[in-house]
Every structure is written in C-alpha cells, then in structure tokens.
Amino acid sequence: MSAEHAVAEDEATADTPEPATAVAAKDKWTLPGSPRVWLFGSGAFALAALVVAIVFGIMWLVAEMDGDRDLASARDDVLKDGTAAVLAYTQVDYQNLDAYFQKQKDVSSDDMAKQIQQAQPNYSKALTDQKVKVTTTIQDIAVEELNDHDGKASFLAAISTDTSAGGKNATKALRLEVQMTRVDGTWKLSGIDQVPLVAAGK
Template sequence: MTTHAPERPVPEAGTPGADAAPTGGQGATRFRRGLSIAVVVGVVLVLVTGILWLVTATSGSTRLAQDRDAVLVAARQAGETVTAVDKSDAAGTVARWEAVATGSQLDELQTSHDQYVQMIGKLPASAHGTVTDAAVAELDDRAGTARVLVGMDVTLDDGGKTPPTRQRVQMEMTRTDDGWKVAKIDPVGGAAG
C-alpha cells in the first residue's frame, strides 16, 4: 500500500505567506546553483594564480640560468684572449685584451697600453692559453656582476722547450651593452708547471 503526503495548498497572491520563499524545491535549487558557480569561480582563480606563480618563478630562474651560461662563455673566451700573446703583433694583442675588458681593468690597460706593447715585443716567444675549467662562483643578476674562477694551461710557442704552466685566475665580470666583460683579474694561488 502506498501512502502519499498530503498536498499543501499554494497561497494565492495577497494572502499571508504568498511572498515567502518556498522551502525545498526552488530555493534549494537556487542555493545549489549559486554554490556551484562559487566553486567553479574559486577553482578558476586558484588555477590562474598557480599558473601565474609558476610562470613568474620559472621565468626568473630561466633568465638567471641564461645569464650564468652567458657569463661563463664570456669568461672562458676572455681567459683565452688575455693569455694569447703574439709578439709579432704586440699592438693587436693589447687591443684584443682591451676588447674583452671594462671598468678599471680597461682603464689600466689603456693607461699602460704603450708599456704593454713594448713588453710584448721583447718577449722571447708568443704564448697561448687553453681554458681547462671555469665555474661561476657568484652572480648578481640585478647588479649585472659575476665572479668566475678560470683554470688555464698557458703554453709558450717555443717549440716545446718550456713546459706549459697551469694558472688559475678569478675574473670579476660586468654586464655591458656589448655583453659580459672582465672588470678585474686576480691570480689565485701560484702558477704550477
């Protein structure tokens, strides 16, 4: 046997209770619809915020990695440039040194340009260096500065009479409009034969 709940009469307009929100059916449907919309909006906001955070986080680290790679390449090239001495082209040698320098290092090279040219012309042989290792020790992306440790083998072009020397230098690099350049070079330890 099936029993039915008694039907409630719907109040007519103008009678007490006619303007009250219906319980159950229509009110509950509106509440659920509003809740569903709020949940969807919340999920979308969380997703957008997460994506923006991820893009910001990775773009900064990508730029930092690119700067690290660029300064490392520039320091390696500078290391080979400053150890390349062509006694038959002393002025060209100093000009190449100046091309990879900036700041106080460039000032010092320009101030002593003529003395370096004379000194190179008196050397017994030319020389060239090969970078064996290099590592970025510090990088300040905002300041555009870095400190790079570079190891090199320097060989005199004297037909093998003099064994190569191993040198380690610390290069302070500065970002310029023309890329990373050497602002200062300091030897690290002594040269080893």
C-alpha cells in the same frame, strides 16, 4: 453516487488550495535562500576559487620558468664572454702585440681598458724583449656569482698555458678568478686575479 455529484466533488477539490506545508515541501529547493540555492552558490564559489587558483598557479609557474630561463641565458652569456676575455688576457704573441692589447680592451670595462692603455708601453717592451708567446687552453670554467639585476658576475677558470719566453718553453696550470660587469648588454671583464692552486687532499 450520481455522476453530477461526482463532478461537483471534483470541482470542489480542484478549487481547494493546497496546504501551506505542501507548498513549502514542493518549493523548498527552489525558493531564494533555500538550502539548494545556498548549496549551488557554494559549489559555484568553490569552482571559481579552484579556477582562480589554477590560473594564478600556472601564471606563477610560467613566471618562475621565465625567470629560470632568463637566469640560465645570462649565465651562458657570462661563460661565453668570460671565455673570450680569459683568452684575450692570457694568449700572447710578441709579434702581434697591437692585436693582443686591442683584444683586451675590447673585452674589458672602461676602467680596465684605461689601465691596459697606460700599461701597454712597458708591457710591450718586456714581451718583445723576451719574445713571449703563450697559447691557452681552458680546462674548466664555472660561474661563481651572478647578479643579473645589477649586471655583476664572477667566475673561476682553470687553464693551462704553453709558454715560450727567453728561449725556454714551459707548461703551467693556472686558476683565475674573474669579475664581469654588463655594459650595454655585453659582459665585460672588470677584474682578474690568479688564485693559488690547492694541492689534492688539502
């Protein structure tokens, strides 16, 4: 074969278009709508979905942790303000009754403060006549119910009192149930009752 004939054959081959099947085979992974593009799109969608799930999962977890922290903080406030309220209501010194009643009013809701104001004259006389002094020790205190949204709470307090009255001394264990209402960001006593002590084994 001559050199001229070989060159002519190469030129003919170069000018001949590739078969359609060859083009399809070469471009099937890059054409729009091809399986490769579809696979890439699915992978991107799955990745995006995963990212969204992670982000919203973290946001949910953070919100839950914030909620738990808020609830724990409210519980601590109830215990702190409740402890002050129990001491204000149970510790008495007949020689300083004005301060005794004022402390009660300071830790009480408006309704309770009004009741204290009305009862003060009679209680003052009785406490003075008997020369009552009471020292309180809080043994245990635990929140029983807490509705932070409505600003309502209740707790149980186990206390012991050392009392001097009428020339006699006595120590007594008491169990109190206390209701609290949040007023202007502070928990105020709105109710207090003595709960009967349950003997061990009952």
